[in-house]
Amino acid sequence: MRFLDEVKIRVIAGKGGNGCMSFRREKFIAFGGPDGGNGGKGGDIILEASTERHTLMDLRYRSIIKAGSGQHGGSSQLTGAQGVDEIIYVPVGTLIYIDETDEFIVDLNEHQKRFVIAKGGQAGFGNAHFKSSTNRAPRKFTKGGLGEEVHLRLELRLLADVGLLGCPNAGKSSLLSVFSSAKPKIADYPFTTLKPQLGVVDLGEMQSLVVADIPGLIEHAAEGVGLGNQFLRHLSRCGLLLHLIDSTEGVEGLSNKIMIEKELKEYGSDLYQKERWLVLTKVDLLSAEEKALLVKETQSMKNVFLISSITRDGLTTLKNALRQYMCSND
Numbered sequence: 001m002r003f004l005d006e007v008k009i010r011v012i013a014g015k016g017g018n019g020c021m022s023f024r025r026e027k028f029i030a031f032g033g034p035d036g037g038n039g040g041k042g043g044d045i046i047l048e049a050s051t052e053r054h055t056l057m058d059l060r061y062r063s064i065i066k067a068g069s070g071q072h073g074g075s076s077q078l079t080g081a082q083g084v085d086e087i088i089y090v091p092v093g094t095l096i097y098i099d100e101t102d103e104f105i106v107d108l109n110e111h112q113k114r115f116v117i118a119k120g121g122q123a124g125f126g127n128a129h130f131k132s133s134t135n136r137a138p139r140k141f142t143k144g145g146l147g148e149e150v151h152l153r154l155e156l157r158l159l160a161d162v163g164l165l166g167c168p169n170a171g172k173s174s175l176l177s178v179f180s181s182a183k184p185k186i187a188d189y190p191f192t193t194l195k196p197q198l199g200v201v202d203l204g205e206m207q208s209l210v211v212a213d214i215p216g217l218i219e220h221a222a223e224g225v226g227l228g229n230q231f232l233r234h235l236s237r238c239g240l241l242l243h244l245i246d247s248t249e250g251v252e253g254l255s256n257k258i259m260i261e262k263e264l265k266e267y268g269s270d271l272y273q274k275e276r277w278l279v280l281t282k283v284d285l286l287s288a289e290e291k292a293l294l295v296k297e298t299q300s301m302k303n304v305f306l307i308s309s310i311t312r313d314g315l316t317t318l319k320n321a322l323r324q325y326m327c328s329n330d
């Protein structure tokens with residue numbers, strides 16, 4: 001299944017029901033008077049965030065979404081029923097934009113947060129409404145208004161505290177799998193991860209944090225190469241990025257670091273400016289000398305961690321640092 005994190009839809013709120021033109025006809029009453037009822041208001045289009053949705057996938061097949069129309073008014077002052085509202089459920093973290101202008105409208109960043117994106121048309125008035133002391137038999141009535149119509153772009157940005165960043169095969173998903181109860185796919189070929197995944201890391205003492213694992217990045221990702229930069233947006237809400245580098249790559253690993261930093265810069269200053277820690281993975285594959293050399297090389301750098309998701313080496317140290325980071329950012 002494809003992960004869909006951007007979708008365009010057209011929403012049309014319901015039409016208002018027309019007012020009715022009618023006069024009371026009763027056997028022994030000569031002039032019964034106007035009794036045409038008002039129409040019902042058209043249904044609204046409402047967007048609502050839900051933790052039960054994880055992608056925008058189901059909206060892909062619903063490019064036009066309409067709310068119910070209000071019913072017309074009837075005689076005997078009968079008011080038409082209101083049109084049924086249409087509620088569109090989206091994942092928590094969905095941003096709503098007007099497609100044509102790219103105007104940002106709302107960030108549905110909390111479960112059950114709602115927003116009326118298109119209002120239903122107003123109800124028409126029946127002729128009874130226009131009755132006055134000077135006009136006792138109005139023939140006037142109004143039609144219901146059209147519902148609002150909007151073209152929207154919905155963009156999903158995952159809500160995570162910490163984002164994992166790195167080249168394909170760096171060991172991102174492996175770290176997520178030992179850190180959290182998430183079960184991402186892990187394999188020794190690049191681009192195993194095709195869609196972002198979240199995992200909750202238990203830090204103890206009632207504390208937890210959400211980690212986002214995104215597909216691997218390669219050179220020119222910011223211009224759309226590989227799986228492109230579409231997934232970088234999911235890191236935009238993370239406070240901290242863990243930059244994972246395969247420690248067995250040696251010097252080449254360092255050039256990958258520079259490459260990824262370049263991609264971040266090109267994607268936008270926001271990501272580049274985020275706090276970033278260096279995590280050297282797969283240290284179980286290094287000889288004692290190689291490991292010692294790596295420690296020496298990175299000695300002067302701040303926030304460097306050497307880990308192995310297989311032997312669990314260094315994981316406690318990393319977790320403790322994350323706990324401290326979360327406490328200081330509370």
Ligand SMILES: Nc1nc2c(ncn2[C@@H]2O[C@H](COP(=O)(O)OP(=O)(O)OP(=O)(O)O)[C@@H](O)[C@H]2O)c(=O)[nH]1
Nearest residue numbers: 168169170171172173174187188191192193216309
């Ligand atoms: N020996 C060893 N192998 C590891 C370790 N971490 C990951 N691997 C292996 O490295 C390969 C890639 O791991 P993944 O976790 O799938 O890497 P990824 O960064 O998620 O890769 P993409 O999803 O393709 O971007 C797999 O074969 C893992 O078993 C580790 O700490 N030690």
Ligand SMILES: [Mg+2]
Nearest residue numbers: 172173192193
């Ligand atoms: Mg992966």
